[in-house]
Amino acid sequence: MPSTDYEVITAADCADLRSRADAVTMPVWPEFILHDPVAENWEALYEEFPQFQFALVEPGTDEIVAVGDSIPLAWEGRAEDLPDTGWDWAVEQGLRDGRAGREPTVLCGLQLVVARAHQGKGISSHAVRAMKAIAKSHGFGALVVPVRPTMKSEHPHVPMEEYIEWKREDGLPYDPWLRVHVRLGGEIVKVCSQSMRVTGTVAEWEQWTGMQFPTARDYVIPGALLPITIDPTTNLGTYVEPNVWMRHGL
Numbered sequence: 001m002p003s004t005d006y007e008v009i010t011a012a013d014c015a016d017l018r019s020r021a022d023a024v025t026m027p028v029w030p031e032f033i034l035h036d037p038v039a040e041n042w043e044a045l046y047e048e049f050p051q052f053q054f055a056l057v058e059p060g061t062d063e064i065v066a067v068g069d070s071i072p073l074a075w076e077g078r079a080e081d082l083p084d085t086g087w088d089w090a091v092e093q094g095l096r097d098g099r100a101g102r103e104p105t106v107l108c109g110l111q112l113v114v115a116r117a118h119q120g121k122g123i124s125s126h127a128v129r130a131m132k133a134i135a136k137s138h139g140f141g142a143l144v145v146p147v148r149p150t151m152k153s154e155h156p157h158v159p160m161e162e163y164i165e166w167k168r169e170d171g172l173p174y175d176p177w178l179r180v181h182v183r184l185g186g187e188i189v190k191v192c193s194q195s196m197r198v199t200g201t202v203a204e205w206e207q208w209t210g211m212q213f214p215t216a217r218d219y220v221i222p223g224a225l226l227p228i229t230i231d232p233t234t235n236l237g238t239y240v241e242p243n244v245w246m247r248h249g250l
């Protein structure tokens, strides 16, 4: 279906978008990622920046096929200097900037999810285009995104710096999600090595993953881009997720 056939609705025009969007996004994420404490700001994101939270809706059925979330940032620096703490930083800094009344300069993408039943049909490109269009319509000159490469979880022992260099024969990135961004004009800026941080007790990690972690070591878990570190002596498990800063000029 051409992108023009999907309706773009935002939380500014649709009061129940948050709950409808959650019903689409929650089931696609591995449980542990939902426990990044910075994600507790999600309600504030919808309340303070409703015009930047959107969904693609299929006309006729009114079904949400994709959800996108973003936040404006007052970032005066170069894209190359964007912080290593990527996603966590963007959520907190965007809220701080908004509350301080600072003039935003770029839009930062935080999440794009295609509803499970609609994945694999090319909808992700429509969703990226919609996010770029929203950024442009608000006068931003760029969209920056701490991108989570989708197939990195199949290569948890490969450093992200090396992974983003993997290319196909046509020169496009090996990773499908990086590829979507590059095809739509995104440039890879750099790795942000501490983009998300999740800590929990060993029991919590066991509950989130359905695995057991009997000794102190690093463990590969489903859906994580790198192994997690478990230390039963301190009863703590830590996951620090690297993402990839990308920039779309508008």
Ligand SMILES: CC(C)(COP(=O)(O)OP(=O)(O)OC[C@H]1O[C@@H](n2cnc3c(N)ncnc32)[C@H](O)[C@@H]1OP(=O)(O)O)[C@@H](O)C(=O)NCCC(=O)NCCS
Pocket: 028, 110, 111, 112, 113, 114, 115, 118, 119, 120, 121, 122, 123, 124, 125, 147, 148, 150, 176, 177, 179, 180
């Ligand atoms: C990542 C995501 C948005 C992609 O959306 P999608 O609509 O399913 O993807 P598309 O059909 O548009 O395909 C995009 C590319 O991924 C490839 N792809 C799709 N599903 C794939 C799979 N299961 N395995 C490997 N590649 C896949 C497609 O071939 C296409 O690449 P190509 O055209 O260069 O070959 C979707 O899978 C999703 O919501 N995942 C969970 C959330 C997430 O990881 N979001 C991104 C980080 S915020």
